[in-house]
Every structure is written in structure tokens, then in C-alpha cells.
Amino acid sequence: MKFFIKNSLLREEKTDCIVIGIFEFCEFTCANNCFNESVLSYINNFIKKGDIQGKIGQTLLLYNIPNIVSERILLVGCGKKDSLNRYDLSKIVEKSMRILNKFSIKNILFSLMEINIENCDIYWSIRTMVNAINKYFYKNFKINTSLEKDIYLYSISFHIMEKKYFHIANNALKHALAINSGITAAKKLGNLPPNICNPLYLFLQAQKLSEKYKGKIDVTSIDIKEMHDLGMNAYVAVGSGSKNKPYMSVIKYSGKNTIKQEKVIVLIGKGLTFDSGGISIKPSKNMNEMKYDMCGAAAVYGTLIVAAKLNLPLTIIGILAGCENMPGGNAFRPGDILTTMSGKTVEILNTDAEGRLVLCDVLTFIKRFSPDIVIDIATLTGACAVALGSHFSGLFSNDEKLAYDLEKSSQQTNDKIWRLPLSSEYEKELNSSFADFSNVGKGKAGAITAACFLSQFSKEYTWAHLDIAGTAWESGNNQGATGRPVELLSQFLLNESNFF
Ligand code: BES
Ligand code: MN
Ligand code: ZN
Numbered sequence: 001m002k003f004f005i006k007n008s009l010l011r012e013e014k015t016d017c018i019v020i021g022i023f024e025f026c027e028f029t030c031a032n033n034c035f036n037e038s039v040l041s042y043i044n045n046f047i048k049k050g051d052i053q054g055k056i057g058q059t060l061l062l063y064n065i066p067n068i069v070s071e072r073i074l075l076v077g078c079g080k081k082d083s084l085n086r087y088d089l090s091k092i093v094e095k096s097m098r099i100l101n102k103f104s105i106k107n108i109l110f111s112l113m114e115i116n117i118e119n120c121d122i123y124w125s126i127r128t129m130v131n132a133i134n135k136y137f138y139k140n141f142k143i144n145t146s147l148e149k150d151i152y153l154y155s156i157s158f159h160i161m162e163k164k165y166f167h168i169a170n171n172a173l174k175h176a177l178a179i180n181s182g183i184t185a186a187k188k189l190g191n192l193p194p195n196i197c198n199p200l201y202l203f204l205q206a207q208k209l210s211e212k213y214k215g216k217i218d219v220t221s222i223d224i225k226e227m228h229d230l231g232m233n234a235y236v237a238v239g240s241g242s243k244n245k246p247y248m249s250v251i252k253y254s255g256k257n258t259i260k261q262e263k264v265i266v267l268i269g270k271g272l273t274f275d276s277g278g279i280s281i282k283p284s285k286n287m288n289e290m291k292y293d294m295c296g297a298a299a300v301y302g303t304l305i306v307a308a309k310l311n312l313p314l315t316i317i318g319i320l321a322g323c324e325n326m327p328g329g330n331a332f333r334p335g336d337i338l339t340t341m342s343g344k345t346v347e348i349l350n351t352d353a354e355g356r357l358v359l360c361d362v363l364t365f366i367k368r369f370s371p372d373i374v375i376d377i378a379t380l381t382g383a384c385a386v387a388l389g390s391h392f393s394g395l396f397s398n399d400e401k402l403a404y405d406l407e408k409s410s411q412q413t414n415d416k417i418w419r420l421p422l423s424s425e426y427e428k429e430l431n432s433s434f435a436d437f438s439n440v441g442k443g444k445a446g447a448i449t450a451a452c453f454l455s456q457f458s459k460e461y462t463w464a465h466l467d468i469a470g471t472a473w474e475s476g477n478n479q480g481a482t483g484r485p486v487e488l489l490s491q492f493l494l495n496e497s498n499f500f
Contacts, residue, residue, distance in 0.1 A: 003130065003177060004157040005169040006109065010034040011068040015157070016107045017061075018070045019096050021078035021115055022047070024054040034111070038066045043075065052077060056088055057095035061103065070109070074099060078115055085118045086128045086414060093132035101136075104152040111159040122165050123172040124412075126158055130176035131487075138184050178309035179490045183483035186295070186302030190473065190481025194274035194291040198244040199322030202271050202297055206249040206320055209301075213308040216255065222248040222365075232361035234340045235323065238354040241278055241331025242324040248362065251300075251318035253307050255497075263496065264315045266371040267304075267489065268362050270355045270378035271297030271322040278325045278351030279333050286475070293355070295472035295481055296377035297321060302486040303493070312497045317369050321362050325354045337435050341365060342457055345435035353439045355380045356453045363457040373402060374463045375492075376454065377485065383446025385470030392418040393485055394467035396451035402464050406492055415488035417466065426452045 010018060011034065035043075042065055046052060052060040058077030065073055076096045079088060092112065100108055113125055120128065133156065160169050189197065189205065203221045210219040224245045227236050239246035249271075272293035276282060282290065297320040304318045332338070336348045338357070341364040346357065355378050366374060384394040395410075395417040397403040403419055410417040426448050432438035437456065441449025451465050471484045 001153050002155045003173055004155060005126075005160060005166060005173060006157045007160050007163050007166060010070075010109075010111060010159065011036070011039065013068075013070055013109055015070045015109045016105045017072040017074050017100060017109070018068075018159075019074045019076055019100075019108060019110045019112065021092065021112050022052065022054045022075050023078050023081040036067055039068055042066055043073070046075070055079060057091055059095055059099045061099060072105070076112075078112075082116055084115060086120055086124065089115070089117050089120070089125065089128050090132040090135075093129045094136050097133055097136040101152065106152060106154040107157075108153065108155070109157045109159055113158060113160050122160065123168050126169055126172035127176045127179075129158065130173065130180060134180040134183065138187060175310065175494065178306050179487055181309065182302035182306035182486045182490060184302075185305050186298040186483040186486050187481045189298040189301060190292055190295045190483070192291075194324070197291070197294065198273045198324060199239070199247040199271065200244065202273065202294065202301075202320045202322040203247040203249045206251050206301065209251060209304065209308070213253075216253060216308050216311075217304065218252045218254075220250045220252075222250065227361075230365065231339070231341045232365065234338045234346060234357040235321070235361040237332040237336065237338050237348075238278070238325055238357050239323045241328035242326040244273070244324045246323040248322060248365075249320040251304055251320070253304050253314075253316040253318065255307065255311055255313045255315070262315050263372045264317065264369055265493070265496065266317045266319065266366045266369055266374045267300045268319040268321060268359065268366065268374065268376040269297030269300035270294070270359060270376070270380065271320045272355060272358070272379075273322060273324050275325045275352070275354065276327060278354060279327050279331050280351040281327055282352060289473065289475065292473040292481060293379050294322070295379050296468060298481065299377050299468070299472075299484065299486050299489065302483060303489040306486065306490040307493055310494070312493055314493060314497055316493070317366065317371070319362055319366065321358050323354075323358050325351070340457070344437065344456065347432040347435035347438045349438045349440045353450070356450050357439060359454055360457040363454060363463075367460060371461050374458060374461050375406075375466065375489070376463075377466045377468060377489070379469045379472050380465075380467045381447045381450045381469055383450070384467035387420070387447055388418055388470055390470045390474070392416040393471045393488075394447050394451075395419045395464060396422050396448075396455070396467070397464035398422065398455060398458065399462040399464070402462050405495065406464055406488070409488050409491040409495060413487045413491045415485050415491075417485070417488065420448055420451070422448070422451055422455050427456075
């Protein structure tokens with residue numbers, strides 16, 4: 001499928017369908033300026049008859065329109081004028097796509113750019129529309145089915161009214177397409193079953209990136225032996241119950257950087273390809289969903305694809321912390337005391353609080369890159385999903401500016417995050433009688449104590465933690481990985497690249 005920006009005369013457009021919005025109480029979004037009387041009266045005819053009222057998402061497909069080249073016009077309801085937001089725009093596009101795809105229409109021209117959307121210029125309109133289209137197509141991705149199977153579409157174009165917006169519109173399109181391929185890659189990886197997607201598989205996927213983006217991406221792995229040698233005993237302990245050995249993938253992206261002092265950004269993804277809970281085994285209900293416990297790693301993988309596609313002028317180290325948490329004769333146990341790579345000791349009270357054990361060693365490991373910014377992304381706690389539900393990811397940070405910058409990226413993209421506190425009161429809840437810390441907190445604020453645990457290992461640099469336990473996948477009938485927070489992270493990197 002190809003995407004284009006167009007600035008031609010609508011009536012002369014040789015396309016299979018032009019999509020035009022109408023508002024409630026029947027006002028065209030643009031047709032007034034672009035079509036002549038006979039077209040308008042033809043369309044008005046259907047409106048007068050009440051075939052379409054303009055409610056958001058209503059559609060009416062028209063054929064044989066006089067005096068235009070396009071074979072069809074799809075009227076789509078846009079609701080009340082001047083009260084539309086980006087969410088509405090997504091819905092409008094999604095509804096249009098459903099009709100267009102149903103009728104196997106091949107070439108489409110969206111002429112919706114004239115709609116006024118709250119806080120949304122042409123750049124963001126296009127980003128939003130491409131996102132909605134991508135979401136529509138990849139919602140029902142299933143393993144072993146080709147993504148393109150049910151797509152009849154050949155081209156989608158966006159019509160802009162003025163030539164001067166051509167550059168910005170094309171930029172938006174470029175960014176949106178790159179980000180969407182990152183989101184899709186993260187979804188595909190996240191949805192894979194745990195018997196296929198194990199820690200080694202994660203590494204092999206990462207390695208493929210270094211072939212595809214030769215010269216930009218370099219991938220190495222740390223296997224269990226090297227972990228031993230490095231003293232990453234907490235990471236190793238989590239993986240010790242599984243036949244699938246842990247692999248940590250280190251993906252280095254080096255963009256062409258004109259700025260002399262280059263910033264190093266480290267992104268760490270929790271990559272538990274299956275989390276059974278280990279000896280503190282989870283209840284069997286919904287345990288299958290713990291295949292998604294690698295969605296942090298999938299998000300890092302997807303975000304690096306975006307960086308490479310857009311040639312961002314940054315240095316980014318992406319870590320996929322691959323591991324599998326299983327019970328077994330070799331598994332670590334409650335009561336064990338582990339010496340982490342940092343030298344600090346941890347008493348295990350629950351083997352199901354494994355993500356923080358893997359991550360704490362990675363947080364120590366990455367000091368070797370002298371990072372300016374470190375962000376870890378993890379399906380870390382059920383408690384975070386309880387606190388924020390499935391709409392906001394949890395944000396924790398030891399740095400006001402980084403927290404602010406991430407919140408800004410979140411607001412720009414609608415990939416929502418909400419900051420929760422890191423405060424010394426919570427640290428006490430991690431006290432242990434036998435070690436520096438225990439691996440679970442005593443109180444109720446499980447998302448915060450988990451983040452506090454991580455903060456003990458990330459004091460030497462600017463750090464943020466994103467708990468995506470509630471946002472990384474959807475349960476129920478439409479279940480599947482969401483690809484979050486690839487869009488948020490990509491936007492953050494775009495902002496860091498001064499592309500805005
Ligand atoms: N991967 C889970 C967190 C999780 C659970 C995410 C359910 C999404 C849905 C994590 O490893 C875990 O098991 N955390 C425990 C921590 C507890 C033992 C302190 C939890 O949240 O119950
Ligand atoms: Mn767990
Ligand atoms: Zn887990």
C-alpha cells in the first residue's frame with residue numbers, strides 16, 4: 001500500500017473514491033469550494049432525503065456523480081463542527097476504512113484536511129489519520145496469516161488545500177509511516193506464542209535488524225555465561241528454572257550525528273518471554289497472557305526500527321532483556337539471597353516479582369555506555385494496571401526534565417502516561433532482615449515499590465521507568481499486543497533530535 005500527499009483539483013482526481021466529511025446540520029467540509037453546482041446539488045439531494053445526517057462515523061457511498069472524474073464519493077459524518085478532537089478524527093477515518101475495504105476499493109483520496117481539529121495542525125492530522133488506518137489494518141493480525149491478505153487497497157492519498165503545506169504534510173507522512181512500522185513490528189513480536197518467541201528468538205530478531213540496517217544498527221548478545229562472569233546473578237537466577245536460557249540483546253543504533261557531543265540514550269525492555277511466576281507460581285486463569293511479559297522488549301525493538309527508518313541523529317542503545325521465568329529443579333526460590341551486579345544483595349520473597357531482578361542487573365550493566373538518558377519499559381506490576389487501568393502507562397523518574405519531556409511526548413501522541421511518585425517512604429517497604437532489599441514491598445502500592453526497587457540501581461544517571469502492565473496488550477475478544485509505547489518513545493526521540 002502506498003501513501004501520497006496531493007494538492008490537485010478534487011474534481012479532476014482520477015481515483016476510485018474521494019472521502020469527504022459532512023458535519024451535522026449538513027455543511028460540507030470542503031466540497032463547497034472544490035466542486036461545482038451540479039456535484040453539490042447531487043450530493044445535497046441525499047442529504048435532504050435524510051440518507052445521512054452527519055453524525056460521527058456515518059457513511060454514505062455515492063456513485064455516478066456528475067462532472068467529476070472519481071468513480072465514487074464517500075460521505076462520512078464528522079459530527080458537530082468546531083468540537084472535534086483527534087480521537088474523533090481517528091474514528092472518522094476508521095469508519096471510512098471499513099466501508100472502503102468492504103467494497104474492495106483500490107485507490108482512495110481523503111479530503112478531510114479542512115476539518116478543524118482541536119490542537120491539531122496539518123502535521124498532526126496526517127499523523128492521526130495514518131495511525132488510524134494502520135490500527136484498522138493490523139488490529140486482527142494473527143500468527144501465520146500474511147498481513148496484506150485482506151487488503152485490497154493500493155493507494156491512499158491525503159488532499160491538502162494549499163501547496164505551501166506540501167513539505168510539512170510529507171514530513172508527517174514519513175514520520176507516521178515509520179512509527180507505524182515500529183508499532184506493527186512490536187505488535188507482531190508481542191503476539192507470538194512463548195514456544196516460538198523465547199529469549200534466543202528475541203536475539204535472532206534483533207540480529208536481523210543489524211542485517212537490514214547495516215551500518216546503522218549493530219547487535220551483540222550477552223549469554224548466560226557472560227552474565228555469570230559479569231556478576232548478573234539476579235538476571236541469571238530468574239532464568240535458571242527454564243530450559244530456554246536467558247539472552248540479553250544489545251542493539252546499538254548510531255545515527256549520523258552532526259552534533260559533536262552526542263547524546264547516548266539507553267532504552268531497556270523487559271523481555272520475559274513467559275512469566276509463570278516461577279516457584280511462586282501464578283494462578284492458571286489467564287496465565288497464557290504472560291507471553292506478553294516481553295512487550296517492553298518488543299517496544300524497544302519497534303522503536304529502534306523507527307529510529308533507523310527516520311535516520312534520527314542520535315546514539316541509542318536498545319536492550320532486550322530476554323528471559324523466561326519457570327518453576328523447576330534449578331529454579332530460584334523464595335528465601336534465596338542474590339548478589340546483584342551492583343554488589344547489593346536481594347532477598348527473594350516472591351519469585352513472581354522477577355522483572356525487577358532482571359532489570360536491576362541491566363540497569364547496572366548499561367553504566368558502561370555512559371548514558372545521558374536511560375528509560376526502561378516493563379510490564380512490571382499488576383498493581384500499575386489496577387492504579388491506571390488500560391489507558392495510561394505509569395511513569396516514574398528521578399529527573400524532572402526527563403519526566404516533563406516524556407509527558408510532553410505523551411500529550412503530543414495521545415500515547416498516555418501518568419507520573420507516580422518515587423519517595424523514600426516507600427523505600428522502607430523494601431527492607432529485608434537478611435539483605436539490602438527484599439524483592440517485594442510490604443505495602444499496597446505495588447507499582448511504586450517496584451519502581452523504588454529499580455531506582456536503587458539507577459542513581460548514577462538520568463532515568464525513567466515506564467510500567468506498561470496495563471497498556472501493552474488488550475485482553476478479551478479482541479486480544480492482542482497494542483504496540484505501546486512505541487509511539488510515545490518515537491516522539492520522544494524525534495523531539496530529542498530537534499525535529500520539532
Ligand atoms: N509480569 C508481571 C506483572 C503483570 C501481572 C503484568 C499481570 C500484567 C498483568 C510481574 O512479573 C509480576 O508478576 N508482578 C507481581 C509482583 C508481586 C509478586 C509483588 C504482581 O504484579 O502481582
Ligand atoms: Mn512475575
Ligand atoms: Zn513478569
